[in-house]
Amino acid sequence: MSTIEQVALLAKVSVATVSRVVNNSAYVSEATRERVEQAIKKLNYQPNALGKLLRKETTSMVLVLLHSVDNPFFATIVQGIEKVAHENDYNVLICNTYGDTEREQHYLKMLRNHLVDGVVFISNTCTSEEINYLNATFPVVQVVEYLTDIDAAHYSIDFYQAGKDLMDILYKNGHRSIGFVHTGSTEIVSSKEKFRAYKDFLKERRLPVITNYPDECLFGYANAKKIAGDLLDKHPKTTAFFATSDLLACGIIDELNFRGKSVPKDAMVVGFDNTSYAYVGKPNITSVELNSFQLGAMAMEYLMSKIKNKPVAHNNKCLIPYQIIERESTKKDSR
Amino acid sequence: MSTIEQVALLAKVSVATVSRVVNNSAYVSEATRERVEQAIKKLNYQPNALGKLLRKETTSMVLVLLHSVDNPFFATIVQGIEKVAHENDYNVLICNTYGDTEREQHYLKMLRNHLVDGVVFISNTCTSEEINYLNATFPVVQVVEYLTDIDAAHYSIDFYQAGKDLMDILYKNGHRSIGFVHTGSTEIVSSKEKFRAYKDFLKERRLPVITNYPDECLFGYANAKKIAGDLLDKHPKTTAFFATSDLLACGIIDELNFRGKSVPKDAMVVGFDNTSYAYVGKPNITSVELNSFQLGAMAMEYLMSKIKNKPVAHNNKCLIPYQIIERESTKKDSR
């Protein structure tokens, strides 16, 4: 690769002039500009960003850290982030952490080493201390999942209330034996709050808790199926399930069908996140729309303010409204 | 943020010594090391990666460019890429291009500007010229989607043969009116090859072509539903559908059910990519497993060889075996 010096040499000008041509930053005569551009083309010169970034203090890049892109739910959040980022001429780099602290630290090094201007945590694995500490030095924001009792900003929804709303739907449809199925980390706020809502709702009505939570930390569809099976073995009268995601709800429905039970006639199921699984699954699944595009956009707006040292437009600990989307899986008269 | 110089000043040593302590690269007495480490802690010093990278010629980072992370199919490829990358202490940055050339160019700048050591294209929008040109200067590889007749390496499967295999399943089940449903770009090789297989298969048997391809470029489930409806309106006798992805297959089944037709009894449907949609959809969908984890891993192995200037282990234009996964959507005796 050629450098600015080689271009300068070929064009018989100083490096300063080449820089001026490249950045269009000051007076350059037409003739010289021509000559420099020729040289650039001839040498196929591409400015080394590192040299530039070392002088400038910003990189026009932000990092998005999430568990894994295999969850389409994250894609919508990312789109919201990207919308605002692109409006500000920022690039978005997405990294999978797989809930692995070490891996996350690896990527956070990019922040600490000034390779990116800020970080959006969609699901973080750091300690409160760590994130407080990062937040004190760098632009940082949490979206959807967040740690409470820390200084860092977050944008999310009231998972507790949404959980209660879902329980209410099942309850009003006459269900009294309601299972709770969860796979994945129990450390995250969404999971904790959903479970708390589930337990509180049952406690208020003196109904039994039927769940695997928080004993196991497994992932995905097949495990949801298995867990639903286990719960049904232990509590055969269970007629409704609260799944913490739409994909899990699909797994539960599969297991119910396998046991000759039809949804919603014999049992009802609710999911969460309103992903494509909610309408791909048959029957369609009642779910919660988080408005994740908006959440991503708001979080990025906050981050941009932080990066540009401008006052922040909205409250930096913000829970926005959600919507319950009722579908076939909780409709009495359906089918 | 503090710099190496400030640390040196506080520890009363030269910057060279600080660098030696940080990198553990040469003799440093215990006492000095202690002092420097104290200073580092006190100032909360974090080395600026830019300074370092400017000297070194590598960044230990690669870029993965894909259409959008909303397709869970890509997640598996990325996992394969990450496995090999992490083995080599490389970080993986994922970027959405949304099929937008301008956006892609934005990210490719990172390659040209030496901010990353290489690029994996999962779906590229550049011209053959452009990619040839990049390939001549930088480590570059294509996986799953690729441009033919260029120098750049690719790792994929034989979409044409897989398409014929799927058609064969539908044909052997007695279907003679087979529709082809596609949404998204018709420019990509997978889409072209699947369609070519479809047409050739029908031509060989003098059967009618029933498709929207390549008139419309729409995306996703809802459009698949609509297109299936249109095709059924025009060709009511259509009894089988070749969908270019599992999600589309789900949409088609939805439309068929809506019209009172049951799958596989009244009509059969096949999908592609063997994503979670294939088993979340009811009935489960016959699909093609690309072994995308392996494809990702192989592509990354190639890229690492290129980056490290080592001989490449396997052929750099490689189509690996795929598997047809037959499920309920093409089983005659099912249900």
Place this chain on the structure above:
DNA sequence: AACGGGAATGTAATCGATTACATTCTAAAG
């Protein structure tokens, strides 16, 4: 005592850009 070698540390060049400041040149104004 003189010497040699390795440990410990420092000095300064270097990576590839940007940019403040200096300098030269040109043309219009007085």
Place this chain on the structure above:
DNA sequence: CTTTAGAATGTAATCGATTACATTCCCGTT
């Protein structure tokens, strides 16, 4: 014919690290 403003270009410092090379110091050998 000077003066002068501003256009055009160059010189060199700078960003924050790494590292080749130089230097100093200490200790064991001869």
